[in-house]
Each structure stands twice: as C-alpha cells, then as structure tokens.
Amino acid sequence: MSSPPPLGALRASPLVEQAAERLRAQITAGNWPVGTKLPGETTLAKELGVGRSTVREAVRALAGQGLLRPRQGAGVFVVATEAAEDWPTRLRRAAVTDVYEVRAMVEVQAARLAAARRTDADLAALDTALAGRTAAAEADDAAFVDADIALHSAVVAAAHNPVLTDLYERFVPALREGLVELVSLLGLRDHTPDHGAERHTALVAAVRAGDADLAAGVLQAEISATVALLRK
Structure with missing residues (x-):
C-alpha cells in the first residue's frame, strides 16, 4: 500500500x-x-x-x-471515516413528527412529576408563564411560540429532575423551529390567537391541584392533537 x-x-x-x-x-x-x-x-x-x-x-x-x-x-x-452527529445536529435533522413523539415521552412524565413535586415558587413561575402566553396572543407567531415553550419549560422545571431539565433544554431549539413552522403553515392562530389556551390553563390547574394523572392527560391530549395535525 x-x-x-x-x-x-x-x-x-x-x-x-x-x-x-x-x-x-x-x-x-x-x-x-x-x-x-x-x-x-x-x-x-x-x-x-x-x-x-x-x-x-x-x-x-x-x-x-x-x-x-x-x-x-x-x-x-x-475507528470511523465520518464524524458522528451530535445531539443538537441530529435533532435539527429530525422530522417534526419524530420530535413530537419524543416530546410526549419527556413532557408527559414531567407534568406527572411536576404535579407531585411543585413548590410555591414553581406555581408562581407557572402563573407568570401562563400570563405571558396569554399576553403573547397579540404578538407574532415566533413570540407566541416562545411564550408557549416558556410555559412548558416551567412545567419541566417543576419536576425537579436536573437530567430531565437538561434533556428538555437541548430539545427546545428543534422544538421551537418545528412549532413556528407548524403555527404558520396551518394558520393555527388565524381565528384563535391564543391557540390552546384552555388546555394550558387546565394543565397549570392540574399541577396546582397535585393531580398527576390529570396533568399528564391534559398534556398528552395537547401533544396528540398536534401530532394528528402534522400527520395530515
């Protein structure tokens, strides 16, 4: 040779x-x-x-x-001729439906844990995030998505699992990109600027009540509805 x-x-x-x-x-x-x-x-x-x-x-x-x-x-x-993709790169290349399936696994369990572990500080943060999401109804799609993610991040934080929180933080950039495209493409806010307001209010209420099954069920229903729209 x-x-x-x-x-x-x-x-x-x-x-x-x-x-x-x-x-x-x-x-x-x-x-x-x-x-x-x-x-x-x-x-x-x-x-x-x-x-x-x-x-x-x-x-x-x-x-x-x-x-x-x-x-x-x-x-x-x-040991290899091509570099392995890191986690953020792989997420950016993933299909939106794949991202949402993993989102369900992460966030539904987080909601369940949040209902069991939330503190007064967590509840205050959830109230602030929910109010921010409501206020963002008057903003553009990107700002509304940011406010929506802030609320979901507050739920994950209330689970008090640092590994889960770190995983979700790495997940957020791909999630945000997919959400902005989804809201715009499907015109989800054309008639309801505060799209999903009832479900998010119910989610915060379930966490506040300490009802783990209800919190998980509300979040599962929300994500399942979005995945159904994506598959259409």
Whole structure:
C-alpha cells in the first residue's frame, strides 16, 4: 500500500482547528482507513509544523467526533471515516413528527412529576408563564411560540429532575423551529390567537391541584392533537 501524501505545514492560528481539519481530511479521503494506527505525536507535529500539544488537542477533538480512539499503550487508531452527529445536529435533522413523539415521552412524565413535586415558587413561575402566553396572543407567531415553550419549560422545571431539565433544554431549539413552522403553515392562530389556551390553563390547574394523572392527560391530549395535525 502506497504511503499517504504529506500533511503539509499549517498556517498561523487557530492551529488546533487546522490540525484537526488536516487529520480529518486524511481520514475521510481514505488515506488512513479504519483500523489504521496514526503516526506518533512527534511525527505528526513535525509534518504539520506545530507542537505536540497542538497535535494532542486535535486528536482529542477527532476522538470526540468518533473518528479516532486512543488505546492505552498501543497508540491512536482510526475507528470511523465520518464524524458522528451530535445531539443538537441530529435533532435539527429530525422530522417534526419524530420530535413530537419524543416530546410526549419527556413532557408527559414531567407534568406527572411536576404535579407531585411543585413548590410555591414553581406555581408562581407557572402563573407568570401562563400570563405571558396569554399576553403573547397579540404578538407574532415566533413570540407566541416562545411564550408557549416558556410555559412548558416551567412545567419541566417543576419536576425537579436536573437530567430531565437538561434533556428538555437541548430539545427546545428543534422544538421551537418545528412549532413556528407548524403555527404558520396551518394558520393555527388565524381565528384563535391564543391557540390552546384552555388546555394550558387546565394543565397549570392540574399541577396546582397535585393531580398527576390529570396533568399528564391534559398534556398528552395537547401533544396528540398536534401530532394528528402534522400527520395530515
């Protein structure tokens, strides 16, 4: 097998990013197939014209993308030729219906937990968010969606599960994009600017009453109705 072409010295900073890109190019071009052991740090540093620490950081970055894997005492090996998509990127590429199905799994359980765990501070936050959603009825679709998400985020926060909260926060950008498109495309607010007001009022009331089954049921009904519209 012929040797891969030389890497070539790099320009000035950002050196780590350039080094990672140069190494990535060798991998994606097939010059270093899966299973190949990378040259040592000293060799790579010399070819790239950088310090060993720069090479080390570049390798670490590519390992984080799933392209490389260090093996203790053996070296660094190529394990994939395409970077794995991170969670936010995957969500952006997902179909809106897929996003909503996962939303149901997350938010319905969150509503159930919120009804059992909500504090006075949580109830105050829910009241504020509900009032904000009502006020946003006079705003444009994007602002209304932001107010709607703020209310749902308050419900998730009231569940007092930091892992659930973090998951939802990562989920929100894709959810917001899908909601803005949905509201606009289907004209959901053409005749009812405060679309879904009754269900959201009922959701807050159920959480306040500590009725976990009702809170989960109200939220499930809301999301199911939206998914039905999407599938049409």
